[in-house]
Amino acid sequence: MTKYIFLFLMTSLTFLLGCGDPTLKDASKVDNTKPVNAAIDEEKLIIQGVESPEDPRTLDNPTYTIAPTSRLLLRFGAFLKSSDSILSEQPILLRLMISDTDVTAGIKNLQTCPILKNWMMYATWNLAHPRKHGNWGTPGGDIDFADCLTALSSDDPALKNPEEKDFCAAKNAVCYNLNNFFANFVRARNMDFGLAVINQTQAPANIFGKSTMNGAVLFWRKMKY
């Protein structure tokens, strides 16, 4: 009899183990996403009073000074191309690296704002591009100031996952959540004229350019396949 009871118990245990994790977790909380990083493609500083589109201060510099009279235009080629695979309900982050010793002021003063007109690397304070109708509507760039983003704080809900938290916790990093920009411009209008980094205070801030290892980087998530 004992022999039969033992055989029954062993068979039952085998079935139970074959059914999987005995802890029975919530399937919706399983992370099936994969983080993606994308470096900046286009980066152009426009400076009030500088008319030459190839002024050495505006291109390929290790650092750029952002002040009321100088703005940095950024665009990520990968954004539009990857639009379909980006998970828009997950945080979409932009990280800039401040080259100043006093990072706090930079974090406080820098904003990123959607650009409303197509531009190219020949852009200047007055011109978005040199072709027909190339002037900015407003000198300094056609910028959507109403939708400007401020830096995320370290306890922002967007940074609850370890990967996002690590991405923005890098030294001298300042992060922005681009979910609204992505939803309103990239996905809704299939349009990406990029973002302008502006500083409307009198305290200039310096950020690293893409020619260094600390240039602007995007973070988003896509589904694992």
Added chain:
Amino acid sequence: MIRMFIILLIAPLFVLAAPVTQNPTKVGNGDDGADLENLQKITTGVLVTSKEKASQLLEKMNVRSVQYLGALPDDLQKSDMYLSMQTIETPKTFDAGLEKSDDGKNVYARTMPTPVAAVRFFPSALTLTEDQLVRLHIHESLHHTLPESIRENESAVSEITLAVCSPQSSRDQIEMTVKKYMDAVKPAVSASLPSTAATITLQAPVEPSYTEKIQEPSSVTYGYQSFNLSAEDHFLNPVTSLQTLQSYLHPWGGPNSAFGIGLAFSWISLANQSYMGPMEISARLRLATWRKFDIEVFGQHSAMTMSAEELKRLPSMRDTSTIGISIRREAEYFYTENYVSYTEGNDKGVTVGGVGYNQNYAPITDTHISVGGKLKGFFLGGTFDFLLTESPVLSGTSYSDSADRERVRVVKAGPEIGYNGKNFVTTIYYRALIDSTPGYNLSDMADLMGQGSGQGYAGATVSFKF
């Protein structure tokens, strides 16, 4: 029955052909055509050696540089010679000049008054000395190449022949002799200036014959252009001035055609620097002159010589290839030219700040008219160019022109004034943008050497022709 039908069909042909075979053919002045029988092409002998000496004499006297005689050496070399097997007597109405024997009985040679016409020699010519034959060759070629108004005037042709062949002669004397006869013709025409059809008919012989128009097709030209740029042009094409040195040589061709190849180098100036601009290679072929209009085809390729770094500052510069056809009329008191050219479309890449862009240019069609008046070497005229193309499209990694490609017109026009000297031409001109599709100007053509830049340009050229 069928045979009868064929005979009836063929019989009228014999009837119609009969007058042709029975009557003598009239050729030239007083020619009864008898000498056209038994012709033999001359390839050796004293007539050939004397022809070579005549050719050497023409080169020695530099008659190519004498007005109205430029085509004479080529004509002499290219005209074929035939020997007639029978001696013919001089017709009573035949004013043959040097072409008949001293006793006036026999004709030495005959030809037609058209360029490179064959020359028929008669056995009596073989009795002449070599010097006499040299004169005879030159005399016959003068009948081919002199202006129509005097080429059949025996005394004029004889005197010019003597001016060329006389041991004491010089190039200037030859020129004076030709000028004497040409001047004698011109006043006669000027005196009858009332505007009648007859006057127009009379004026025609005074105009240079087509062989003269291609006497000096080669040239070395220096040109300077200063561009009128707007603020936007200062970026798209910031070239403020362009200097060009062009050498156009026409080593090929004959009395009524010329084919030449030209090379042009340019030097461009920007606001704060200067360097080599585009280099151009071109070819021009004068096909023919029909009803006094010169028909020419031409092609040119302009290539950038600048580095990628220098080209960044010149977004509207590219390599261009153009072909066209020109119709030109040079009369005594006016000139006019129409041409149509086609510049092919192409792509040009440029990298700025590590970002690559591609500019796609559409083909350009240029319809050109120029017209002007001439007096004593001076000329004053104007030109009009209608350029038709499509807007260039720029695309990059993330950037592309959002607007659709649209049809673009650019119209430029302006005056020109200059002096056409014996061996040089100097011109001053201005071209202004007089109309265009809004937002476009000459810079959008991206053809600096061909169409200029900005809102227009002023320029000057000095050309030495030979």
